[in-house]
Amino acid sequence: MSNLTISVDDEVLKRARIRALEQGSSVNAVLRELLEAYAGVGSVQTAAAGDLIAQSLRATSRRGDRTWSRDDLHERR
Structure with missing residues (x-):
C-alpha cells in the first residue's frame, strides 16, 4: 500500500x-474510500x-434435506 501526502x-x-x-x-479511511x-x-x-x-445460484450441489443439530456437528454424546 502506498502513502499519499496532500495539502489541505x-x-x-x-x-x-x-x-x-x-x-x-x-479522515484517512474516508479519503481511501473516496x-x-x-x-x-x-x-x-x-x-x-x-x-x-x-455462480452460487447456478450451482447444482445441494446439502439435501438433512438437518444437523449442534451436537451432531460437534460429535457430542
Whole structure:
C-alpha cells in the first residue's frame, strides 16, 4: 500500500476530523474510500461479488434435506 501526502487548509482538516469521528471513522479511511470509488475499485469488487452470487445460484450441489443439530456437528454424546 502506498502513502499519499496532500495539502489541505487547516480548518477544512479540523472539520473533516470532527465529522469522521462523529461517523466512527477517520479522515484517512474516508479519503481511501473516496479514492477507491474514484478509481473504480469498488465497481470491480461489486462485479466480482455479483459473479460469485450468480455462480452460487447456478450451482447444482445441494446439502439435501438433512438437518444437523449442534451436537451432531460437534460429535457430542
